[in-house]
Amino acid sequence: DGGITQSPKYLFRKEGQNVTLSCEQNLNHDAMYWYRQDPGQGLRLIYYSQIVNDFQKGDIAEGYSVSREKKESFPLTVTSAQKNPTAFYLCASSAGLAGGWPDTQYFGPGTRLTVL
Amino acid sequence: QKEVEQDPGPLSVPEGAIVSLNCTYSNSAFQYFMWYRQYSRKGPELLMYTYSSGNKEDGRFTAQVDKSSKYISLFIRDSQPSDSATYLCAMSAVINSGYALNFGKGTSLLVTP
Numbered sequence: 001d002g003g004i005t006q007s008p009k010y011l012f013r014k015e016g017q018n019v020t021l022s023c024e025q026n027l028n029h030d031a032m033y034w035y036r037q038d039p040g041q042g043l044r045l046i047y048y049s050q051i052v053n054d055f056q057k058g059d060i061a062e063g064y065s066v067s068r069e070k071k072e073s074f075p076l077t078v079t080s081a082q083k084n085p086t087a088f089y090l091c092a093s094s095a096g097l098a099g100g101w102p103d104t105q106y107f108g109p110g111t112r113l114t115v116l
Numbered sequence: 117q118k119e120v121e122q123d124p125g126p127l128s129v130p131e132g133a134i135v136s137l138n139c140t141y142s143n144s145a146f147q148y149f150m151w152y153r154q155y156s157r158k159g160p161e162l163l164m165y166t167y168s169s170g171n172k173e174d175g176r177f178t179a180q181v182d183k184s185s186k187y188i189s190l191f192i193r194d195s196q197p198s199d200s201a202t203y204l205c206a207m208s209a210v211i212n213s214g215y216a217l218n219f220g221k222g223t224s225l226l227v228t229p
Contacts (some may be wrong), residue, residue: 005160045217107159
């Protein structure tokens with residue numbers, strides 16, 4: 001089955017620890033995205049990548065880091081510098097520039113991170 | 117002012133009602149308009165997309181765009197309890213490095229039997 005997988009579904013960490021969230025896609029998509037969703041805040045873009053070995057900051061990149069070493073993988077690290085890391089994190093992918101409009105973004109099931 | 121405004125609700129309707137969900141926006145560069153549905157604790161899934169102004173129908177769902185008023189709507193006919201979810205509008209403009217998608221905050225819909 002083609003799709004996007006995120007693991008784990010629930011993640012608990014102590015304050016001050018870095019944590020890495022996994023995102024894998026087998027849709028052969030060029031572009032991948034990380035969003036954060038908080039109650040009443042909608043989706044906010046953290047980072048996005050249009051191609052392997054390249055990525056751009058989104059609206060709320062501070063305290064986060066990413067890598068894009070493989071086309072199918074786009075892990076997100078939540079660092080200790082992120083002041084309010086507890087949230088629902090969503091990964092998405094799309095065909096990107098090669099696919100043209102509407103460049104539909106497909107979402108994974110999300111990871112709920114709780115920092116204690 | 118946020119670029120995309122959406123009333124968070126919650127909106128509660130009886131089964132069979134017609135539901136109207138709306139978003140307004142301020143950026144006239146938006147050309148592509150989408151509606152996503154998100155069930156609780158799940159990722160959003162694309163429902164419909166439209167380009168520029170006009171209507172698009174898909175089964176019980178109709179998407180409407182009025183670019184002159186910067187206003188988009190999603191209508192759900194004969195609403196079902198399974199339609200209970202959060203509905204997110206999203207809008208896209210072409211930028212140098214690709215497509216940027218701007219989301220509304222989502223409207224929570226509850227359809228009661």
